[in-house]
Amino acid sequence: MDLFEEIYRIVRQVPRGKISTYGAVARALGDIRASRAVGVAMNINPDPEFTPCYRIVNSDGTVGGFSMGVDEKIRRLKEDGIEVVNGRIKNFEQVFFDDFFTRYPLKSLREEQIRLSRRVVLDDSFEKDELIAGVDVAYSRENKRLACAACVIMDKNLNVVEQKWLIDDVNFPYIPTYLAYRELPIITEIIEKLEQKPDILMVDGNGILHPFGIGIASHIGVVMDIPTVGVAKGLLCGEEKNGIITINGSLSGYALHHSKKPIFVSPGHRISAETALKIVKHFLRYRLPEPIRHAHILARSKIAEIDRRT
DNA sequence: GCGACAG
DNA sequence: ATCTTGTCGC
Ligand SMILES: [Mg+2]
Numbered sequence: 001m002d003l004f005e006e007i008y009r010i011v012r013q014v015p016r017g018k019i020s021t022y023g024a025v026a027r028a029l030g031d032i033r034a035s036r037a038v039g040v041a042m043n044i045n046p047d048p049e050f051t052p053c054y055r056i057v058n059s060d061g062t063v064g065g066f067s068m069g070v071d072e073k074i075r076r077l078k079e080d081g082i083e084v085v086n087g088r089i090k091n092f093e094q095v096f097f098d099d100f101f102t103r104y105p106l107k108s109l110r111e112e113q114i115r116l117s118r119r120v121v122l123d124d125s126f127e128k129d130e131l132i133a134g135v136d137v138a139y140s141r142e143n144k145r146l147a148c149a150a151c152v153i154m155d156k157n158l159n160v161v162e163q164k165w166l167i168d169d170v171n172f173p174y175i176p177t178y179l180a181y182r183e184l185p186i187i188t189e190i191i192e193k194l195e196q197k198p199d200i201l202m203v204d205g206n207g208i209l210h211p212f213g214i215g216i217a218s219h220i221g222v223v224m225d226i227p228t229v230g231v232a233k234g235l236l237c238g239e240e241k242n243g244i245i246t247i248n249g250s251l252s253g254y255a256l257h258h259s260k261k262p263i264f265v266s267p268g269h270r271i272s273a274e275t276a277l278k279i280v281k282h283f284l285r286y287r288l289p290e291p292i293r294h295a296h297i298l299a300r301s302k303i304a305e306i307d308r309r310t
Numbered sequence: 311g312c313g314a315c316a317g
Numbered sequence: 318a319t320c321t322t323g324t325c326g327c
Contacts, residue, residue: 065322
C-alpha cells in the first residue's frame with residue numbers, strides 16, 4: 001500500500017480557489033492521527049505543479065509551512081483567488097473543501113489490525129530460546145522514502161552470530177498506531193534474507209502495548225508466525241504504575257528504568273509478558289537490548305554511507 | 311498555551 | 318524517524 005500516493009491523490013481533488021487542511025486530508029485517509037504525516041507528504045511532494053500542496057493549510061486557518069517558503073505558498077494561494085491576511089486564510093469556511101472521493105484506506109488497515117489482534121498468542125510457544133535477533137530501520141535524510149533495515153542475531157552469550165542489512169524504498173509515512181504498515185515490508189525482507197532462523201525476534205516498537213493490541217512486534221509475529229518481543233523507547237498508550245503498564249486495567253507490558261530514560265517491553269506474539277521481560281533483561285547492557293542496539297547501529301551506519309555518496 | 315503523539 | 322508543510326485535549 002502506497003499511502004503517499006493515496007495522500008497525493010486526495011490533495012489533487014482540492015479545486016483552484018479552494019483550500020483544505022492537513023486534518024481534513026487525514027480524515028479522508030480515515031484517521032485524524034495522520035495529520036502530521038500529511039504534512040510530511042506535502043514536504044516531500046515530488047511534483048508540486050501536479051499536486052497542489054500549497055492548497056493545504058492548518059486547521060486553525062493559518063497557512064502553515066511550505067518548503068519553498070511561506071511567502072511562495074501565500075503567492076500561489078492568492079494566484080488562485082484565495083485571500084490571505086496576516087498569514088491567515090480569509091473567509092476560511094467559504095473556501096474550505098473536504099468533499100473528497102476516498103475509500104478511507106486507514107479504516108481498512110484498522111480493520112485488518114483488529115483481525116490480526118485476535119490471532120496474537122500470549123503463551124510461550126517456541127522450541128528454543130538460543131538465537132535472539134534484533135531488527136531496526138533507519139531512514140535517509142537525503143531521500144525521505146529510502147530506508148535501511150538491519151537484523152543482528154546473537155546467542156545467549158551476546159556473541160553476534162549473523163548480521164544482514166538492505167536498502168529499500170518505503171512508501172508509507174509514520175502514523176502513530178500504524179507503524180507496522182511503514183516498517184513491516186522492509187523488515188519482512190530483511191528477515192527472509194537471514195541464513196539462520198532466530199528463535200525469537202526483538203523489534204524496536206511495541207508488541208501488544210497498542211490501542212488495538214497489535215503494535216509492530218505483534219503484527220510481525222502474527223504475519224510471519226514467529227515469536228516476537230516489542231521494545232519501545234516511548235509510551236504510546238497505557239498507564240504505568242510500579243513498572244507495570246496496563247491498558248484498561250489489564251497488563252500489557254513493563255517499564256524498565258535501568259538507564260537514564262526508560263524502555264517499555266511488551267510481548268509480541270507466541271510469548272508471555274513475563275518471558276518477554278526476562279529475555280530483554282538478559283540482553284541489557286546499555287539502554288536497549290544488545291540485538292536491537294546493534295541492529296540500530298548497523299542500519300544507521302549503512303544509510304549514512306548511502307547519504308554520503310549521493 | 312503546553313505537552314502528547316511507538317518509529 | 319529526522320531537522321520537519323499538524324492537531325487535539327488538558
Ligand atoms: Mg527504529
